[in-house]
Amino acid sequence: MQFASPQDAANAILAGNVRAAARLMRMLDDRIDGATDVLRQLYPHTGRAKVLGITGNPGSGKSTLTARLIGHYRKLGLRVGVLAIDPSSPFSGGAILGDRIRMMEFANDPNVFIRSLATRGALGGLSRSTNDIVHVLDAMGHDVVLIETVGVGQDEIDIVRTADTTIVVLVPGLGDDIQAIKAGILEIADIFVVNKADLDGADRTVGDLRGLQTLMGEMPDWLPPIVRTVAARNEGVDALAEAVNQHADFLKTSPTSQVRAQNRATFAVGGLVREQVWRGVDAWLRQSAEGQQLVLDVTARRVDPYLAAQTALAQTLQTNPQILA
Amino acid sequence: MQFASPQDAANAILAGNVRAAARLMRMLDDRIDGATDVLRQLYPHTGRAKVLGITGNPGSGKSTLTARLIGHYRKLGLRVGVLAIDPSSPFSGGAILGDRIRMMEFANDPNVFIRSLATRGALGGLSRSTNDIVHVLDAMGHDVVLIETVGVGQDEIDIVRTADTTIVVLVPGLGDDIQAIKAGILEIADIFVVNKADLDGADRTVGDLRGLQTLMGEMPDWLPPIVRTVAARNEGVDALAEAVNQHADFLKTSPTSQVRAQNRATFAVGGLVREQVWRGVDAWLRQSAEGQQLVLDVTARRVDPYLAAQTALAQTLQTNPQILA
Numbered sequence: 001m002q003f004a005s006p007q008d009a010a011n012a013i014l015a016g017n018v019r020a021a022a023r024l025m026r027m028l029d030d031r032i033d034g035a036t037d038v039l040r041q042l043y044p045h046t047g048r049a050k051v052l053g054i055t056g057n058p059g060s061g062k063s064t065l066t067a068r069l070i071g072h073y074r075k076l077g078l079r080v081g082v083l084a085i086d087p088s089s090p091f092s093g094g095a096i097l098g099d100r101i102r103m104m105e106f107a108n109d110p111n112v113f114i115r116s117l118a119t120r121g122a123l124g125g126l127s128r129s130t131n132d133i134v135h136v137l138d139a140m141g142h143d144v145v146l147i148e149t150v151g152v153g154q155d156e157i158d159i160v161r162t163a164d165t166t167i168v169v170l171v172p173g174l175g176d177d178i179q180a181i182k183a184g185i186l187e188i189a190d191i192f193v194v195n196k197a198d199l200d201g202a203d204r205t206v207g208d209l210r211g212l213q214t215l216m217g218e219m220p221d222w223l224p225p226i227v228r229t230v231a232a233r234n235e236g237v238d239a240l241a242e243a244v245n246q247h248a249d250f251l252k253t254s255p256t257s258q259v260r261a262q263n264r265a266t267f268a269v270g271g272l273v274r275e276q277v278w279r280g281v282d283a284w285l286r287q288s289a290e291g292q293q294l295v296l297d298v299t300a301r302r303v304d305p306y307l308a309a310q311t312a313l314a315q316t317l318q319t320n321p322q323i324l325a
Numbered sequence: 326m327q328f329a330s331p332q333d334a335a336n337a338i339l340a341g342n343v344r345a346a347a348r349l350m351r352m353l354d355d356r357i358d359g360a361t362d363v364l365r366q367l368y369p370h371t372g373r374a375k376v377l378g379i380t381g382n383p384g385s386g387k388s389t390l391t392a393r394l395i396g397h398y399r400k401l402g403l404r405v406g407v408l409a410i411d412p413s414s415p416f417s418g419g420a421i422l423g424d425r426i427r428m429m430e431f432a433n434d435p436n437v438f439i440r441s442l443a444t445r446g447a448l449g450g451l452s453r454s455t456n457d458i459v460h461v462l463d464a465m466g467h468d469v470v471l472i473e474t475v476g477v478g479q480d481e482i483d484i485v486r487t488a489d490t491t492i493v494v495l496v497p498g499l500g501d502d503i504q505a506i507k508a509g510i511l512e513i514a515d516i517f518v519v520n521k522a523d524l525d526g527a528d529r530t531v532g533d534l535r536g537l538q539t540l541m542g543e544m545p546d547w548l549p550p551i552v553r554t555v556a557a558r559n560e561g562v563d564a565l566a567e568a569v570n571q572h573a574d575f576l577k578t579s580p581t582s583q584v585r586a587q588n589r590a591t592f593a594v595g596g597l598v599r600e601q602v603w604r605g606v607d608a609w610l611r612q613s614a615e616g617q618q619l620v621l622d623v624t625a626r627r628v629d630p631y632l633a634a635q636t637a638l639a640q641t642l643q644t645n646p647q648i649l650a
Binding site: 036039040043044046047131258261262264265266268269270271272273274276277278281282285286294295296298299301304305306307308309310312313314316317323324 | 361364365368369371372456583586587589590591593594595596597598599601602603606607610611619620621623624626629630631632633634635637638639641642648649
């Protein structure tokens with residue numbers, strides 16, 4: 001089902017029409033052409049939600065913590081949107097993981113909107129999809145948008161760039177202390193949570209983190225606080241929310257806040273270009289006779305991939321001028 | 326230090342000159358312009374190496390297994406190139422992980438060339454860098470190239486698309502059986518290894534994998550074998566190498582082999598375009614006055630990112646016509 005017009009759809013979503021929002025999200029999933037027109041209408045109405053990214057290894061209790069944060073913000077009367085990035089298996093078809101069950105208590109709350117996004121088949125489009133859905137949740141009038149990701153790879157780092165405040169969740173005693181603090185995870189964290197802080201080893205994990213922060217040498221303008229929680233017992237969640245508020249205050253007053261917003265915009269625009277160009281080039285290579293011949297030539301090593309890349313881009317833009325228009 | 330000419334450099338590398346190869350790899354790291362010209366000269370001489378991808382969660386013993394495979398192929402008199410993808414921390418500056426120590430026994434073997442590649446700062450270029458380095462290792466005359474990655478995210482899935490045969494390493498009893506089999510990992514595996522197979526729970530892990538394979542329903546033309554190893558004691562490595570040989574035989578005879586090679590070429594060409602365009606757009610947005618103004622407009626929500634993406638691509642191509650030339 002299509003919308004009568006992009007403007008109609010945008011108006012419905014801005015008025016908080018949940019069905020219209022869900023329909024737009026399905027259109028975005030299916031890459032239906034008109035979806036971007038609706039997003040463009042919504043964009044001037046975004047930027048009001050507080051966007052929190054929550055990341056950490058599987059088993060760190062992120063989903064429980066996310067559910068507790070939903071509960072916290074609901075008690076304050078705030079509307080909460082949730083984007084759960086699902087590491088879907090090819091067999092489950094993107095089924096919600098078992099530990100997402102705690103979020104189900106909000107399934108009938110009209111002021112909580114939960115959306116899952118599968119990570120498969122993304123063709124580099126996962127961070128675009130994340131941005132798009134956050135824009136929709138924001139435009140719908142949610143006060144807080146929570147993005148929960150699984151894992152700490154480059155995907156997740158790209159995703160959390162969408163957030164105002166990034167929360168990295170660790171747990172004591174998993175034996176992967178060093179592994180968890182890898183690949184730039186320290187750089188992306190605005191707040192660290194040591195969840196399951198009632199377990200042995202919590203002090204050591206906190207100490208390890210403090211040590212790494214000290215090693216960073218220069219004194220940053222924001223030193224990520226380390227918050228201890230026991231999400232399963234709803235302990236430490238108020239302290240976490242307080243740390244989020246302090247970070248929001250910091251963002252309002254710090255000159256780095258504007259730099260951060262600009263970096264985010266640069267990354268979002270660059271990501272859109274990348275995704276659109278890749279999609280176009282992929283289609284040209286797979287679906288045009290010239291593209292298929294070029295692939296055969298590269299496969300047979302008659303043409304090198306570096307020359308082929310130039311040819312493919314030029315031909316894609318020539319046959320799809322709307323990418324530039 | 327530059328090369329006298331791309332042709333000179335390519336000739337030195339094709340003759341097995343290790344210093345020339347190392348120099349080219351440093352040029353590739355630093356994105357020095359002439360590097361691609363050398364790669365283009367090398368490309369017609371690639372395609373002879375057997376490329377194996379080895380992936381799995383941290384702690385699965387991949388590095389030990391990789392070292393055992395190096396030893397296996399060295400005993401057969403083969404030359405081995407290794408590309409180790411490092412999840413470098415911002416503090417270690419890409420230092421080799423502790424468990425890579427086992428590879429060090431080959432540090433003085435002139436027939437083993439080990440190269441590390443950090444995953445940070447990749448700007449979407451990690452799979453390009455992987456492809457480039459594999460081409461160099463291949464052109465140098467290595468019979469086998471091993472690519473070892475950490476983790477099982479989209480990055481790693483992209484990387485292993487470079488390989489002829491992908492080995493996914495699991496371990497029993499980590500409690501992450503379901504998490505480990507996430508995000509398409511089943512689809513990318515040509516061979517499963519259950520390492521540390523002397524631990525309790527190995528039978529269950531093998532059984533879980535068999536169950537998942539059964540669930541896949543349709544009978545594929547290649548059912549990934551499940552090999553048990555104890556890499557620390559060098560057990561099961563011959564069986565693994567035998568499975569690799571069987572997969573190579575399958576690739577030679579199966580019609581899907583050609584499809585696979587074409588998909589790999591399509592992915593490589595698309596990835597090159599994506600990386601080059603993103604790099605160009607990122608530079609235009611950050612370094613040109615018009616680009617910086619556009620970022621400010623997006624940040625202030627005067628221009629939406631979808632329109633900005635079109636503008637940025639068009640302007641980038643206009644100011645950098647060599648991307649298309």
